[in-house]
Amino acid sequence: SQQGEEDPQALSIQEGENATMNCSYKTSIxxxxxxxxxxxxxxxxxxxxxxxxxEKHSGRLRVTLDTSKKSSSLxxxxxxAADTASYFCATDDNNNDMxxxxxxxxxxxx
Amino acid sequence: KAGVxxxxxxxxxxxxxxxxxxxxxxxxxxxxxxYQQTPGQGLQFLFxxxxxxxxxxxxxxxxxxxxxxxxxRSEMNxxxxxxxxxxxxxxxxxxxxxxxxTQxxxxxxxxxxx
Numbered sequence: 001s002q003q004g005e006e007d008p009q010a011l012s013i014q015e016g017e018n019a020t021m022n023c024s025y026k027t028s029i030x031x032x033x034x035x036x037x038x039x040x041x042x043x044x045x046x047x048x049x050x051x052x053x054x055e056k057h058s059g060r061l062r063v064t065l066d067t068s069k070k071s072s073s074l075x076x077x078x079x080x081a082a083d084t085a086s087y088f089c090a091t092d093d094n095n096n097d098m099x100x101x102x103x104x105x106x107x108x109x110x
Numbered sequence: 111k112a113g114v115x116x117x118x119x120x121x122x123x124x125x126x127x128x129x130x131x132x133x134x135x136x137x138x139x140x141x142x143x144x145y146q147q148t149p150g151q152g153l154q155f156l157f158x159x160x161x162x163x164x165x166x167x168x169x170x171x172x173x174x175x176x177x178x179x180x181x182x183r184s185e186m187n188x189x190x191x192x193x194x195x196x197x198x199x200x201x202x203x204x205x206x207x208x209x210x211x212t213q214x215x216x217x218x219x220x221x222x223x224x
Binding site (some may be wrong): 041048097099 | 143145153154156166202212213214215
């Protein structure tokens with residue numbers, strides 16, 4: 001079963017705009033991770049944020065975590081056509097198993 | 111350092127057959143997790159192996175099994191294939207047990223069951 005739920009399911013923006021994707025989850029977690037997947041290929045790890053962290057940055061990526069609301073957001077600033085991909089959040093449950101959400105399909109138009 | 115490799119990349123089987131997929135983790139990684147990805151169900155956890163022991167298993171029937179060798183390479187087996195087993199099978203390796211550490215994914219094996 002899926003733990004994280006991303007929204008929106010699909011997002012289409014113009015190059016240069018910012019993209020925000022959200023993830024909600026149900027149980028307590030130790031950490032939350034964001035991954036990117038280009039069509040039909042393996043997942044690429046983006047950021048891991050631990051439950052005691054509130055915000056993390058990596059280049060054009062900014063991730064926030066609100067454990068009280070059981071939610072996280074991924075912000076991609078100054079988007080590029082190459083950012084077009086599906087983005088997944090993944091959480092570890094009490095058994096330290098990874099659970100992925102359904103993903104947000106991001107399309108960045110040049 | 112070489113990444114996670116999976117073989118074969120593509121596979122076509124017919125219903126009732128069995129299939130074995132292979133995953134070689136990043137050198138030094140002891141954890142290998144397997145996932146099934148389908149358009150309808152998304153990414154679903156199959157099982158994780160750590161130091162040759164199955165640490166946990168997802169909600170899949172017993173037709174799905176796996177093992178890990180002493181060199182951390184892992185195989186996944188699906189017996190009595192069904193049409194619904196058509197999917198992208200991804201494996202991921204990590205230094206520590208999967209949920210506590212960054213997982214590095216292979217390119218996947220695309221299985222088609224006819």
